[in-house]
Amino acid sequence: MPKKERQRQLGLLLEENPFLTDGELSEHFTVSVQTIRLDRLEGGIPELRERLKTVATRTMKEEVKSLHSDEIIGDIIDIELDKKALSIFDVTTDHVFQRNGITRGHHLFAQANSLAVAVMDDDLALTVKSTINFLKPVKAGDRVVARAEVKKESLLEKRTLVEVVSTVGEETVFTGEFYMFRTTDRK
Amino acid sequence: MPKKERQRQLGLLLEENPFLTDGELSEHFTVSVQTIRLDRLEGGIPELRERLKTVATRTMKEEVKSLHSDEIIGDIIDIELDKKALSIFDVTTDHVFQRNGITRGHHLFAQANSLAVAVMDDDLALTVKSTINFLKPVKAGDRVVARAEVKKESLLEKRTLVEVVSTVGEETVFTGEFYMFRTTDRK
DNA sequence: ACTACTATTAGTACCAAGTGCTAATCCGGA
């Protein structure tokens, strides 16, 4: 196998499995350890321990992110319990269809739904029913601002209607009506 | 500081920052490196390189998972393009409210929405409007089976209605109507 | 006061997985 091809494969291999030592790599390519070292040097590929460090760092960041973003999608900026609330959600390439770059609907829904849950002054509010409209496609890089407003309450049925309108710049991209169920009694 | 307290703090510290060497730790607690080693030994805490390895391993797994689970939430089991499709989604503790253990609505929506997109024989199908009902709370450990059925099409408007019914065991937990927009013309 | 015990510290040899450097060897082409 020519040198160039070996180095290409080395890069790919380490990308998908950064845990391989030079020794293991040398066996895989049936060359000496020194050759592997030279290959890494030329390709600018760091040693095993550095690779693990960066991969591990990535994890720690992701964990913080996913913890945040799973609990409430979007950052809540302002909230008046039982009245209204506002959150922003920055769309990244993680949230879009690869094919056309348009945000997957469930992310917009998730932001709106999370906000509807948060605006209710109730630990255990649940969504019962919802009608939603996706008005304009949202792309990666867009900042989606969701505004939730508590519309009416039926204390008897423990139900509340929350309306959410999401915008990007001046344009409304999403609207939703969320019928929420209150599990605890009001004060 | 008593030994016990130091060891407790050591554990907490390394949990949130696994990148610290024994040397750095010894400075932090102003004890010798050897004491740190003994503390790790007694607490069953592995060395830096082992810690990074496990953290990095976790990442690689997560990455595979999130790639899958972001593209389509739930595993598609069966699909007849333009007719019907079926997916399952195993709820874990990651998907529920901490307070009451009930699945966050947007996960059920995401499964249904993904399935509605998938069943359309169209690369770029988008959700336009949707009405959904959360009928029964879903808990961690439940296996949610979503069935999507293409109801009617309006070729002129390029719109299609897809109905999704999600069940856990015998019980229907979620229903949704998804009005989908077809971006490419039918053959 | 002497002993026992615990916690801490120091020091040694060793290991894995490297870097950095020098030197030797092989192999193909002008």
Next chain:
DNA sequence: TCCGGATTAGCACTTGGTACTAATAGTAGT
């Protein structure tokens, strides 16, 4: 045949450890 790139080998040194032994300090028990 001689040159040059590619490969291999060898050695000293580095990090961040393990494993083990030994010394020291302080404290409680009798």
